[in-house]
Amino acid sequence: MEKARLLEFESKCVQEEPPYCQAACPLHLDGRALCAFVREGRIDDARKLIERTLPLPEALARICDAPCKEACLRRELGGAIELGALERACVEQGPLRRAPLLIPKNGKRVAVVGGGLSALCAASEGIRKGYSVSVFCAEDRAAALTALSPLITDEIARRELAWLEKGGVLFLPLEDLPPLSELSVRFDAAYAGLDDPFAACATAEATASVNPVSLETSLRGLFAGGAAPSFILRAADGRRGMKSAERFLQGASLFSSREKEGPYATRLFTSTEGMASAEPEAVPQEGYSPEEAIREAKRCILCECMECVKHCAYMQHYKGYPKKFAREIYNNLSVIQGTRLANGMINSCTLCGRCERICPNGFSMADLCREARREMLRQEKMPPSAHDFALEDMRFNNSPRATLLRHEPGKETSAYLFLPGCRLAGCTPEQTTALYAFLRDRLEGGVGFWLRCCGAPADWAGRDEELHREAAKITEEWESMGSPVVVAACTSCLQTFRKATPSIKAVSLWEILEGTELPEGALSFERTLAVADPCTAAQAPEIRDAVRNVASRAGVRFEEPLLSGEFSFCCGFGGLQESANPTLAALSAKTRGEESSLDFLVYCAMCRNLFAQAGKPAVHLLDILFPQGDEDPAGRPAIGYSEQQENRVGLVRALRASLWKEEDIVNEPHESIRLVIPPDVEKTLAKRRILADTVRRAIWSAERSGRKMKQINGALVASLRPASVTYWVEYAPKGDGSFEVRNGWSHRMFVAGAAENLVPDASEGDGA
Amino acid sequence: MKELIKSFEKYTKTECGACGRFLELQKTEITYLGSVFTLDLPVCPSCGTVFVPEELATGKMLEVEKILEDK
Numbered sequence: 134m135e136k137a138r139l140l141e142f143e144s145k146c147v148q149e150e151p152p153y154c155q156a157a158c159p160l161h162l163d164g165r166a167l168c169a170f171v172r173e174g175r176i177d178d179a180r181k182l183i184e185r186t187l188p189l190p191e192a193l194a195r196i197c198d199a200p201c202k203e204a205c206l207r208r209e210l211g212g213a214i215e216l217g218a219l220e221r222a223c224v225e226q227g228p229l230r231r232a233p234l235l236i237p238k239n240g241k242r243v244a245v246v247g248g249g250l251s252a253l254c255a256a257s258e259g260i261r262k263g264y265s266v267s268v269f270c271a272e273d274r275a276a277a278l279t280a281l282s283p284l285i286t287d288e289i290a291r292r293e294l295a296w297l298e299k300g301g302v303l304f305l306p307l308e309d310l311p312p313l314s315e316l317s318v319r320f321d322a323a324y325a326g327l328d329d330p331f332a333a334c335a336t337a338e339a340t341a342s343v344n345p346v347s348l349e350t351s352l353r354g355l356f357a358g359g360a361a362p363s364f365i366l367r368a369a370d371g372r373r374g375m376k377s378a379e380r381f382l383q384g385a386s387l388f389s390s391r392e393k394e395g396p397y398a399t400r401l402f403t404s405t406e407g408m409a410s411a412e413p414e415a416v417p418q419e420g421y422s423p424e425e426a427i428r429e430a431k432r433c434i435l436c437e438c439m440e441c442v443k444h445c446a447y448m449q450h451y452k453g454y455p456k457k458f459a460r461e462i463y464n465n466l467s468v469i470q471g472t473r474l475a476n477g478m479i480n481s482c483t484l485c486g487r488c489e490r491i492c493p494n495g496f497s498m499a500d501l502c503r504e505a506r507r508e509m510l511r512q513e514k515m516p517p518s519a520h521d522f523a524l525e526d527m528r529f530n531n532s533p534r535a536t537l538l539r540h541e542p543g544k545e546t547s548a549y550l551f552l553p554g555c556r557l558a559g560c561t562p563e564q565t566t567a568l569y570a571f572l573r574d575r576l577e578g579g580v581g582f583w584l585r586c587c588g589a590p591a592d593w594a595g596r597d598e599e600l601h602r603e604a605a606k607i608t609e610e611w612e613s614m615g616s617p618v619v620v621a622a623c624t625s626c627l628q629t630f631r632k633a634t635p636s637i638k639a640v641s642l643w644e645i646l647e648g649t650e651l652p653e654g655a656l657s658f659e660r661t662l663a664v665a666d667p668c669t670a671a672q673a674p675e676i677r678d679a680v681r682n683v684a685s686r687a688g689v690r691f692e693e694p695l696l697s698g699e700f701s702f703c704c705g706f707g708g709l710q711e712s713a714n715p716t717l718a719a720l721s722a723k724t725r726g727e728e729s730s731l732d733f734l735v736y737c738a739m740c741r742n743l744f745a746q747a748g749k750p751a752v753h754l755l756d757i758l759f760p761q762g763d764e765d766p767a768g769r770p771a772i773g774y775s776e777q778q779e780n781r782v783g784l785v786r787a788l789r790a791s792l793w794k795e796e797d798i799v800n801e802p803h804e805s806i807r808l809v810i811p812p813d814v815e816k817t818l819a820k821r822r823i824l825a826d827t828v829r830r831a832i833w834s835a836e837r838s839g840r841k842m843k844q845i846n847g848a849l850v851a852s853l854r855p856a857s858v859t860y861w862v863e864y865a866p867k868g869d870g871s872f873e874v875r876n877g878w879s880h881r882m883f884v885a886g887a888a889e890n891l892v893p894d895a896s897e898g899d900g901a
Numbered sequence: 902m903k904e905l906i907k908s909f910e911k912y913t914k915t916e917c918g919a920c921g922r923f924l925e926l927q928k929t930e931i932t933y934l935g936s937v938f939t940l941d942l943p944v945c946p947s948c949g950t951v952f953v954p955e956e957l958a959t960g961k962m963l964e965v966e967k968i969l970e971d972k
């Protein structure tokens with residue numbers, strides 16, 4: 134990834150921008166951090182923050198006129214946070230550390246004219262920069278500070294001055310100030326604090342006009358400010374003047390990028406939606422007590438964006454926000470030698486695109502992760518285990534056994550082509566058959582049947598070449614049918630078609646159902662459900678409307694969950710999250726499930742499956758329109774990968790035999806192996822992603838070649854390496870010719886002699 | 902790791918189905934993503950067929966696979 138691309142991504146995320154108060158503060162005190170400390174009772178840390186930020190912390194914390202209140206987001210929700218009073222409470226409740234400065238002097242001599250607030254702040258900034266600072270002021274130095282407010286006692290003023298002196302500030306009498314014309318002989322730069330009438334008078338000829346940005350005067354190297362009535366602005370001028378002196382001494386521009394030195398408007402976005410209003414804690418004459426300060430600090434919103442992170446199980450899991458993720462991903466892609474810490478993060482995003490829709494600046498984690506996946510593939514640094522299983526499944530679903538393309542029985546042309554999609558066909562084959570019969574009955578002009586995978590897994594994996602190969606085949610198959618209107622039951626298929634093969638006219642099944650009479654015998658469903666849109670319908674309002682229309686007409690009562698429509702999340706299947714990070718996918722489904730206490734009404738077979746796995750009852754709208762059996766469809770268990778593959782193969786066979794009277798169907802030899810799999814073994818196999826088809830192949834080739842291990846307990850072990858994974862199956866032949874499967878495990882490492890001796894199935898199949 | 906390999910001795914009671922001989926622990930080469938390791942694994946002394954035990958595949962091997970995948 135190019136650095137410029139990273140910056141482009143980064144600049145869209147405003148989460149790291151300062152809070153409203155900090156941006157508005159002329160000295161940029163972080164009011165959010167201050168409130169966070171105070172509400173936790175960490176007053177020491179709060180004081181450290183004040184000491185670090187304010188040039189004269191003890192004085193300024195007591196007298197700041199808090200212009201930040203204008204910008205505070207609490208303003209409209211009860212009243213701005215009393216930051217001024219909070220600062221005062223902090224410095225009154227305990228001593229500042231007043232640690233001596235450990236900054237070495239760099240030999241530059243700077244004069245400060247005047248003893249007012251502005252001049253003393255400039256002096257404080259000057260010694261922090263390593264300058265040797267001489268302040269020319271009246272003899273009673275404390276008086277200039279105590280005159281500002283009764284809150285600054287003589288003692289406080291003396292402490293401030295003592296700290297400056299300890300830091301190397303030299304206080305000189307007014308009389309010693311050289312004439313302006315000679316200032317540059319004795320000093321490298323100078324600042325005049327115009328809040329001291331003496332300083333204003335002594336520099337009058339040069340400070341008649343002062344540039345508001347650089348505080349330059351008509352005398353080279355002399356800067357001046359501090360004439361404003363606001364104390365904090367006077368202090369800020371002192372800081373600005375000393376910055377100008379620094380730039381002047383470095384020969385740098387006095388004007389470039391100084392926009393954020395004074396108050397400015399932050400780019401931060403903070404939503405206050407649904408936030409209750411809260412009255413400010415009244416500030417008593419004597420200032421806040423510790424309890425009052427805590428109460429007031431608790432009103433702070435602790436402004437941040439995090440809009441996209443709220444509710445997103447993925448981003449919450451990886452603990453951050455897009456700007457941070459972008460940096461981590463960039464670093465990950467730039468690793469030459471070492472560990473790529475963000476691989477898992479890159480491969481686990483569901484690519485649902487919700488972040489982009491919710492972000493005030495349209496940051497898309499999906500784009501970022503997709504680009505990163507592509508780049509990892511180019512660099513040959515994509516961990517094989519991330520997406521292999523899903524891609525193998527896709528290849529299986531596009532193998533001859535699991536695909537079918539036919540015109541309607543008895544017809545030579547198709548006006549429509551029904552594409553049920555892998556998941557619907559694999560999870561509910563009978564329903565798919567019933568739905569196809571219904572479509573043939575309701576639609577004129579012939580409805581062809583097309584079972585294949587749309588290529589979404591390749592797209593999600595970032596494998597553009599594979600996606601384009603599939604797209605070319607898809608176009609060819611579609612054209613061979615006379616370019617009919619594709620009726621897709623799955624919104625992911627539809628999304629992939631629109632992206633990869635936009636010339637194909639494809640509509641959603643739901644739009645078709647919206648325009649037809651509904652089937653007879655639909656289930657009358659009593660409970661009220663919550664419609665859970667699939668993420669792939671988030672940008673298809675017409676489909677969402679059609680579904681709601683069809684559901685209403687079918688008598689289903691439903692409500693909207695917390696986040697629906699364009700703000701729907703993914704169930705955890707999308708983007709191959711389930712392949713790369715099954716635990717996170719389960720969490721995604723669970724998090725979505727919590728959006729409503731009602732059972733879900735879904736219209737995506739993948740969503741249904743993931744919700745079922747996560748224990749969230751979910752009814753597919755097709756379960757209501759085309760009920761299968763009379764048990765409650767919300768209680769149906771999830772269908773595993775093995776079963777889905779077998780169901781698809783079974784569906785192809787059944788349809789070919791029943792509708793097209795094709796009897797020439799040859800079984801592959803290993804399919805004759807009959808398995809008995811106890812439930813606990815089935816669970817282990819599913820968890821380890823070992824498909825029943827693989828088990829059959831392994832046993833079949835072991836039995837045929839005789840290459841197997843015989844264990845001490847009599848059980849046999851077969852192994853097989855069809856592609857990049859070696860599978861081991863422990864089994865025992867049963868008397869009736871079937872095989873009991875006892876265990877299974879796998880590894881990706883290549884062990885010479887482990888599996889190559891076993892002849893893999895020679896016939897056509899997946900991945901071999 | 903030593904203990905794990907020692908535990909493989911129990912597989913010397915496992916028999917090669919093709920040759921009928923008991924497995925013996927032998928140095929075996931394992932490769933993944935360009936890295937090469939050698940490990941004592943149960944092997945048929947006659948035909949050289951290697952057996953990878955479950956505890957190795959789902960334990961140490963998986964761990965190392967993950968590490969190498971993130972390199």
Ligand code: SF4
Nearest residue numbers: 146147438441492496
């Ligand atoms: S919505 Fe997310 S990406 Fe956008 S600015 Fe906020 S935190 Fe950053």
Ligand code: SF4
Nearest residue numbers: 154165205433434436
């Ligand atoms: S609510 Fe808190 S963080 Fe937000 S602007 Fe006000 S003081 Fe700052």
Ligand SMILES: [Zn+2]
Nearest residue numbers: 917920945948
């Ligand atoms: Zn042998």
